[in-house]
Amino acid sequence: MARFDNHSVVVTGAASGIGEATARGIVAEGGNVVIADLQEERGRALAAELGVAAIFHKTNVCEEADIEAAVALAQKQFGQLTGMVNNAGIVGAIGSIMETSAEAYDHTMAILARGVFLGIKHAARAMAPHRRGSIVSLASTAGIVGGLGPHVYTMAKHGVVGLTKSAGSELAAYGIRVNAVAPGNTVTDMTSAVVTDDPHDHATTTKRIAETSPLGIAGMPEDIANGIMFLLSDEARYTTGHTLVMDAGQTSGGPPAAFFSVDAEVVLHAGQRTKTP
Template sequence: MSRFTGHTVIVTGGASGIGEATVRAIVREGGKVLIADLQEKEGEALAQQLGDAAIFQKTDVTNEADIIAAVARAEQALGPLTGMVNNAGIIGAVGSITETTVEAFDRTMAILSRAVFLGVKHATKAMKPHGKGAIVSLASSAGVMGGLGPHTYTMAKHGVVGLTKSAASELSGYGIRINAVAPGGTVTPLTAALTGGDTEAITEFIKSSTPLGIPCLPEDIAGGILYLLSDEARFVTGHTLAIDGGITTSVLNTSFHHDDSEILLHAGQRTEQ
């Protein structure tokens, strides 16, 4: 397949999980990718494995200078930027709203909210001269409903949906489309950390809490991201695509209550989805 021949895409948090699956899928379909991540070992190994189609750039997505540098390197080494995937994320602040510290709140919002703003801002600057481009940001089922995630995470993911809608009209005038993907529970290193790294346990949990009764894999989310990046979605902008097995249409309660904070803390320092 060659849907992305001639395309250059940046994927933040691209060294593992949903980001890695997206990187691999883009390269498989002829595109070139800059993997922007803090995980140097994993990112370098993935880029080496994919050959000339991928490069790694150590990137703190909360740092504007790092985002600017990633965009500049992508265009210099791979070609004009045609796609941006704002994927990097953490679970972040957990526990009762009354016990959440300002420091934990700020860190969570920086990675899940400010980083998306920076990605959209600088991808747009790079794409405007070419009159085309596509941006996809990772929201969450927690970004379209309440009670599906920790409080700050839910707030930040609602913000991703809001920015996607807000920016769509402005960016349309430049020929740039912006959309979001809202995954439900997905089997990744981030979610496996909720069970102390037990992938089998998190797979069973996601399977049992999803109306379709099957676990969601990173490749399932990557497929939606690629659709929104591609010319097949040329008439789609400002949209949030739920890929959640029916969670957001179900009465099933998969909330993370404050009593779950002990297992959530295992994921507090992860930086990828």
């Protein structure tokens, strides 16, 4: 039996990036997915590629009616909702807090915070009567420490971590688990647009992320999707209210990749560089 047999999952922002990798992974392991996204052409193409296990629903995560409709479609098409992935996101307002407009703030928070709130709300309503379900939201390392993202993005992602804890506390009584994943820098169109001004220049983005990674590698969408799918699955049945940080050790104070780029005779010992005997 595959890990997601008889599962019905809504994934917001599933037409590209981490959401797409998650949708593909769920279907590959026997599940059914509603691709809830505003990118209609890409979303429909992905649904067609994945076949009968996937369906596209044009979704603006800021609109409550759209989220409610995506959940209803999942249940009509695939049966009782078992999973919700609140993945849709943008970088949003960038720049000094002294120059950030209230309009840019509102737009960023609507997608990154309101969208997650609505996803948890309507998924929980569908899951509660059946006392089963798993909700996973996308936080970020910017939601763990300051200085790893723009101000409003950081504020919103800290909110996702907090809401994960509070909603997880309430919904445990209904058999619903609520968790989050906090990715570090990951090679997606959104990241590439910030790093290189070209959303399609993944090669340069991969190189630059790897250069600042304690493990010396860049995170790929599939890496983050693996964490999301773990939390969605019954393998994580004892886990709720938790934020899984997936950042190659960046927020744990791990040394940068360059620290390991030393002569083969030099090894790390007790935090110091020492020569081997």
